Amino acid sequence: MANDTMTSVATLMRDSQKEILADWVDQQLKDPARTQAVPESSLRASSNEFLSIFQEAIQKGNLDNMAAPEWEGARKMLSELSASRALQGSTPSETASFIFSLKEPLFALINKQLGAGNIASSEAIVRYSKVLDQLGLYTFESFQKSREAVIRRQQKDMLEMSTPVIKLWEGVVAVPLIGTLDSARTQIVMENLLQAIVDTNSKVAILDITGVPTVDTQTAQHLIKTVSATRLMGADCIVSGIRPQIAQTIVHLGIDIQDITTKALMSDAIREAMERTGWSVIRNTSQES
Amino acid sequence: MVERIPILKIGETLLVTIQVDFHDRVALALQEDLTDKIVTHSSKGVLIDISSLEMVDSFMGRVLGNIAKTSRLLDCHTVLVGMQPAIAITMTELGISLQGISTALTAEDGMELLKALMSKKQKRVSHGRQIARK
Amino acid sequence: MVVKSQESRAIKNEDDIAVVRSSVKRVVALLNFSLVNQTKIITAASELARNVLEHGGGGEARIELVDEGDRVGVRLSFEDLGKGIPDFDKAMEDGYTTGKGMGLGLGGAKRLMDEFSITSNSPSGTKVSITKWQERI
Structure with a gap:
């Protein structure tokens, strides 16, 4: 039964990707934490890219372990996204809410298709909530790591510069x-x-x-x-x-x-x-x- | 058969270039050979070039120190030349200071330092330096 | 931490110390270590290999390439079957020696590397592990 729900959500997402995308981008744009660091066009592009990758990954059926090979594409995209945002000057919460803001449109879609309040839809929501939480944390961690790498590099440069012979x-x-x-x-x-x-x-x-x-x-x-x-x-x-x-x-x-x-x-x-x-x-x- | 490091005699000085991997036994053999040659040739100075050496651990440091001490007993000065920066940093971190050994940057500076050390006056030398002996 | 490669060298006589040195040198050259760090690692390996021989009556050196994602490193472990070390603090002190060396081996190796650990099941052998890391940028 769990399997059915997953594949059906994957199909749902594929069928109404446009709808979700519009909804999601909307969510991100009105996020009060949003700074002007990332322009709308690139926000839309990365959101669209992620939706395709995400839908492909959930179709493979592993919703428990985000470290599994099925999720490699998603991880790669998220860490690249965090790294570029860290450089662009986005805040950590803004970067993490890239993923968290997907919850609302996705759950709305699940409720709409599976019927709000029944067992199937609440089960799906709980599962996807977990998946998105994990991916959100991963994004946050990658963001942190890229920041640290930047700091390390700057420290090194500073050391070199501060000791001229x-x-x-x-x-x-x-x-x-x-x-x-x-x-x-x-x-x-x-x-x-x-x-x-x-x-x-x-x-x-x-x-x-x-x-x-x-x-x-x-x-x-x-x-x-x-x-x-x-x-x-x-x-x-x-x-x-x-x-x-x-x-x-x-x-x-x-x-x-x-x-x-x-x-x-x-x-x-x-x-x-x-x-x-x-x-x-x-x-x-x-x-x- | 232990590999031996050649020792060249030039006037009153002996010249050693350590090029092989400085194995323990090679090091000990060098110490022995040098002592013998100092006595045979009544040498007054030894120049050891370590510019192609890749590392000096505490054992090698001790052997080099012993060479200097033994030579001193035989009225002979030892100058170590050509130590690579990486080795100097590693030895310092390890805690080896080679007290009692004179050092110089290049073989040329080392020869000049040796000459100064060998001359009776022992005047202040401008090139190379002598680590203070306690 | 993932161990990417591993090799072992027996330490039975003085020539083996040089063998350990050149094995370590080969492995270290694979990583992006600076010349100074390479020299430090090889020197630390030489000190500990000599300890195994002089105090432990021989043993084994293990050379590993380790990977932690954002940094890679080399981990060297030296194990002997000697009497073990009854007093760690004393053994780590510079200048303290029970053999004929300068007593710089353990403390010196620790200063040259990033990580150092020692376990001794006195009276049955000592194991010293040292690691040096290289940030991946």
């Missing part, structure tokens, strides 16, 4: 660190710095922490790691930009920064680096104005 002079490179130095950041700083040392054949690297707001034990650990990796490569590392408060914190916390060369200002570090690489800066007094 500058060649200061022949044999001297510098990294001005801005922001908190956590372990993910340290990894990127180390990779970029060490690669720059190899590429430019630099003997001295300057790590400037003027833009690092606080130095705690963890941050100091990360600095020490970076310095020792530089040394293993055969280059010197000078840490500069140690503000007075930071110097006090380091002493207060009892952090042992071992034999790391530290300088208050980046200019001091540059002077030291030039000296170590055999350069000297001479001011030409005759040109002084």
Whole structure:
């Protein structure tokens, strides 16, 4: 009997797809959560596409497991839809109600064809309600996932951008660190710095922490790691930009920064680096104005 | 038969390029061979090039450290050159700091550092660096 | 989590450590790991393989490619039939060793990887599992 209902609903849907589509799009358009992110034409197109896929899937008869292969087409379409909507700037509830708003037109159709209030129609409604709930949750989850992927990518880009390695002079490179130095950041700083040392054949690297707001034990650990990796490569590392408060914190916390060369200002570090690489800066007094 | 890493003698220095996969036994054999050669040739410096090495684990780190310590007992300096960035990062994360080994970026810098270390004056060197010895 | 491929290597002598290293290297190259991460994984494998040999008197390494949908990874498990580890905390400490190494093996391997788990049925063997993940973008 359950099977009969399913196939009959599938047939129903096929026969009155136009009607449902109009009704459904209508529902979506008057949804108060709707933003202007998705234009009506594309809304209509994706609704129509989904109805065909949906009707094909229910015809195969598996209404219990949305992870089954019969539903692959529907899942694929929904995750693509969520991903594009996440990028377009739709809200999560707007995206999820794409599916939830199908309930009303579908149930109206079932009631109309099977007769409102009888066992067959209420049974069908309960079953389809479950199916649409599952698909709605799936859509919501996909939306969330695409958002997370966007955030992850942005984080990665930001990390890369926030750690430029500058060649200061022949044999001297510098990294001005801005922001908190956590372990993910340290990894990127180390990779970029060490690669720059190899590429430019630099003997001295300057790590400037003027833009690092606080130095705690963890941050100091990360600095020490970076310095020792530089040394293993055969280059010197000078840490500069140690503000007075930071110097006090380091002493207060009892952090042992071992034999790391530290300088208050980046200019001091540059002077030291030039000296170590055999350069000297001479001011030409005759040109002084 | 253990594979052996060739050791080249150039003047007062010995030159080693580690190219094969640095198996445990190959590493131990190198340590032995180097010690012998330092004594035979009264070498004053050893240059170890690890630029084609893919990884250094704590065992290899220890062998390299032991080579440096043994050489030092025989009045010979060791300089390690050409470590890849990926290896330096991994070793740091692992906790190996190779205390007591001098390092330099390239073989050329390493030779210069060795020369400076070997000269009696031990003046401050501009190229390459020497890790402070406690 | 789906295991996509799996292979095992016996660890009976020092040469097997190098065999484990090159097997791991081959598997890791299939994923999109950066050179630094590849080096970290191979180094961690080398440390743990040596532990199996030195403390467990030999055992086995299992190399698996795992898939979790939005990320893929490599999982390495090292099992020995040694005496087991009586004191975990002590064993994880850097510099603590009962063998002749630097005592960086366990703690070091943990720092190099994303996941680390250890089970020891003292007195009958130890199993260490490590995983490194790679986000799929």
